[in-house]
Amino acid sequence: MRTRDPVDDIAYWDCNVMVGLPPSGVRVACPDADALLREMDSAGVQEALVYHVVMQYGAPIQGNPLACEVASASPRLHGTWALLPPSTAELPTGDAFFSALKEHDIRALWAFPGQHRYSPSRVTMGSLLDEVSERRIPVLMPCSDGWPPIGELLADYPKLVLVTIGHGPWGEDRYFRPLMDAYEHLHLGISRYELSGGLAELVQRYGPDRLLYGSGYPRWSMGGPRLMLARAEIDDAARRRIAGGNLKRLLEEAEL
Amino acid sequence: MNSSKIAQAFLRTGRCEDCPVVDMHAHYGPFRGIYMPRHTAEQMMATAERCGVEAMVSSGHLALVDMVLGNAEMAEVTERYAGHWYGYSVFNPNYPGEGARELSLLEDRPTFVGLKFHPSMHEYPLTGEAYAPALDFAAERELLVLTHTWGHSSYDSPSHLAEVARRYPEVTFLAGHAGYGEFDACFRVAAEHDNVYLELTAAYAVGGLVEEMVETVGAHKIVLGYDLPWFDPYYAVGCVVMAHVDDAARRAILYENGRRLLAPRRRI
Numbered sequence: 001m002r003t004r005d006p007v008d009d010i011a012y013w014d015c016n017v018m019v020g021l022p023p024s025g026v027r028v029a030c031p032d033a034d035a036l037l038r039e040m041d042s043a044g045v046q047e048a049l050v051y052h053v054v055m056q057y058g059a060p061i062q063g064n065p066l067a068c069e070v071a072s073a074s075p076r077l078h079g080t081w082a083l084l085p086p087s088t089a090e091l092p093t094g095d096a097f098f099s100a101l102k103e104h105d106i107r108a109l110w111a112f113p114g115q116h117r118y119s120p121s122r123v124t125m126g127s128l129l130d131e132v133s134e135r136r137i138p139v140l141m142p143c144s145d146g147w148p149p150i151g152e153l154l155a156d157y158p159k160l161v162l163v164t165i166g167h168g169p170w171g172e173d174r175y176f177r178p179l180m181d182a183y184e185h186l187h188l189g190i191s192r193y194e195l196s197g198g199l200a201e202l203v204q205r206y207g208p209d210r211l212l213y214g215s216g217y218p219r220w221s222m223g224g225p226r227l228m229l230a231r232a233e234i235d236d237a238a239r240r241r242i243a244g245g246n247l248k249r250l251l252e253e254a255e256l
Numbered sequence: 257m258n259s260s261k262i263a264q265a266f267l268r269t270g271r272c273e274d275c276p277v278v279d280m281h282a283h284y285g286p287f288r289g290i291y292m293p294r295h296t297a298e299q300m301m302a303t304a305e306r307c308g309v310e311a312m313v314s315s316g317h318l319a320l321v322d323m324v325l326g327n328a329e330m331a332e333v334t335e336r337y338a339g340h341w342y343g344y345s346v347f348n349p350n351y352p353g354e355g356a357r358e359l360s361l362l363e364d365r366p367t368f369v370g371l372k373f374h375p376s377m378h379e380y381p382l383t384g385e386a387y388a389p390a391l392d393f394a395a396e397r398e399l400l401v402l403t404h405t406w407g408h409s410s411y412d413s414p415s416h417l418a419e420v421a422r423r424y425p426e427v428t429f430l431a432g433h434a435g436y437g438e439f440d441a442c443f444r445v446a447a448e449h450d451n452v453y454l455e456l457t458a459a460y461a462v463g464g465l466v467e468e469m470v471e472t473v474g475a476h477k478i479v480l481g482y483d484l485p486w487f488d489p490y491y492a493v494g495c496v497v498m499a500h501v502d503d504a505a506r507r508a509i510l511y512e513n514g515r516r517l518l519a520p521r522r523r524i
Contacts, residue, residue, distance in 0.1 A: 027439075028464030043498055044257040044267075169458055169487065171290030192461065194491035196303055196484060197294035218463040223258075223498020224491040231270045231307075231490045 010236070012226065013047045013244035014040070015140065016165050016191050016214030019070045020053030030218040033073035040076070043215075043222040047076045049108055049140075049247065055082040056112050061090050068104045078251060082110045083132075083139070085124045098131070102256035108138045108163075114145035122156035133159040135255040140189070142166040147175035154183045161250060163187040163212060171195055180206055187250075189214035190225055190242070199242075200233040208238035212247050262506045263497035266490070271308025275507045277493065278514025279304070279312035281402060281432055281457045281481020284333060287317040295485040297333045301341070307489040310511070311340055311518060314484075315372035315402070319346035327358055327365075334367035338524045344372035344402055349386035350379075359393045369521040370400030370428075375411035377404070382416040395426040400517060402430040402455065407438025414441035421449040428517060430479060434459040434469070446473045453513065457481040460492050466499035466509075475505035479513045 019036055021029045030036050033050075040048060050070050055063030060082035071079030081101065086093045092100050101107075109132065113120040120141070122129075132139060138161040143150060150164060162185060164176065169192055179186050190199065191214040202211060213229055215222040229243055258264070265272035286295050294303055304312055314334065319326020323346045334343040345368050347355050362368050371394055375382045382403060394401050405412050414435040421429050434454040435442025439462075446452045454477060459465055469478050482492035496509050 026464075027462055027468060042258050042500070169461070171292065171486075173291040194461075194482075194487045195290075196292065196486060196488045197299070198488070201293050220461045221463050221466075221495040221498065223263075224461055224495040226498065227266060227494025228488050228491040230267050233306075 010240050011047070011244040012045045012213055012229075013049070013247045014045050014215050014217065014222065015049045015163065015212045015247050016189050017048045017050055017217045018053055018056070018219065019050055020066065022053040022057055026219050028218055033070045033077060036070075036217075037074055037076065039217060039222055043226050045222060045226065046244065047078065049078045049080060049251075051080045051082070051110055055080070055110060056115060059090075060084055060116070064091070068106070078108070079104065079106055080108045080110050080140070081106050082112060082116070083128075084116060085118045086126060086128045087124070093128075097128070098135070098256065101137070105256070107251040107254040107256065108140060111139055111141045113149060114142070120149055120153040125157075129157045129160060133157055133161070136161050136250075137254045137256075138163055138187070138250045140165050143172070143176070144168075147172065147179070151179055154179060154186060158183055159185060161185045161187070163189055165189040165214065166191065166216065167193045169194055173198070180210065186210065187212055187246070190229065191216040191220055192225075194224065194228065199228065203234045203238050203242075208234065208241045209246055211242045213243050258498055260497060260503050260506065262503050262510075266493055266497055270306065270490075273308075275511050276308050276310035277480060277489065277510050278518065279309055279481055279484060279489070280430055280479040280514045280517070281455050282312045282314040282484040283317050283320075283486070284314045284330060285317045290486065292485045297336065300485050301337055303484065303489065304340070307493065309489065311342060311514070312484065313342040313344060313369060313400075313402075313518070315344040315346050319372075320374055320377055323348045323351070323358055324354055327361070331365040331367065335524075338367055341367065342518065342522070343368045344370050344400070346372045346374070347387070347390040348378050349384060349390070352386060352389070356389060359390060366524040369518060370394065370402060373401060373403040373412075375404060375416070376406055376409050380411060382412045383419045387420070391420060391424050391427060395424050398426050398428070398520075400428050400430060400521060402432055405431045405433055405435045405442060407435050407441070414438050414445045417442070417452065418445045418449065421445065421452045425451055427451060428453065430455045432481070433457050439465065439468075443469065443472050446477050452477075453517070454478045455481050456492065456496070456509070457483050457487070460495035466496055467501055470499075470501045470505045475501065475508040476513060478509045479517065480510055
């Protein structure tokens, strides 16, 4: 399967890194952009999609600007914002929301419905996610709250470009493969998708375009998925897409 | 990028000739809660060979459920790959009679190098009396005992491990998952007991943990495992070779410690 050494000419873009000091849950935090860039250099990761701990564990209205600030430190870092339901109007609504995304060049969004206590359903998110879907702005969402909410979200918004994050080491293929079969815009971040032979089988079944390299750094090691993908039994074209090509394409396709 | 010769070898070729892997925590066969695409003996050996694994030690998934059926199966499978694949005999303390028989069969199972305990799954504390026959047996023969450990467990927390490690200094304990969730306590147990090693399955993924283990316990007390056929060996190896430790530590964890522990217990 392997025809040449791809180590030096495949760009790795990490879709899942967190900056800041979370209240708990990490052994070593990544306090700022400089620390993140050092770790990326060490692991051989060229670019990263970044969120700030305050987006998840604090208030998005405070955390979103912090992610912009982190991303501004280097062209290798790309900022994200966390979504909230429009009915509380904590973030700009309607056209103002998308204007703000454009102003800050935010090309991907996070949804943390468990921690932010909302239901990611049509009743709650209304036309906001219709427009996010139409603009093909990718939404990243942890699957730590379970797969049923993800299934319900996709049932309401089947065209949403959704990237599920935080797959656990216990196999979850029986949960997510039916969703991959049903929803063509569902993507999977591979951090902790460490199933032996799993990645090659997913590529064989779904193709490489819906899989994204991500680490979950600093909660998880950047090196584990990095070596796993570098040596996965897939061809180099597939490897290149999963490593960074797919994330780059998704960010470019987002219409701000 | 990481300039480690070991890391570069794995990245570029998928193996490192002067640092093969010894996997001290593997299983075998399908299991209930997870779809595993590569759980047959042939698939597992192919995975191991591809990743530069010199030897691995397994307990059968079937044996964790039914030790009589599963230990026999594991013995048969490992004997097919003698010299590369070794076994742990699962001991379930809930069945003392069958357990005693399984211990007596170990002499006739030359690929078996130790015992596997899973107190959480068997819902019986590691410190309980029903484990005594197995621990006595292991002590007399200086066997390895790989025990599941989990932080704050009622059955196999680091404090349970500390108690049996103190009682059985002749037994070499591998703390499976390094007491996941109560790492600091497990580090102390390993540091305070010469006969306790930290085993990395699942723990390897925790950011910064390999570095902490090396600093607080020492690389000589850490062994690699990755629950094959659950987890991709490269994920585990990647966490070690990309960690901010030196190549001597990487080599000790991936290879030397496991080789040293297996050497006197190999009969085939």
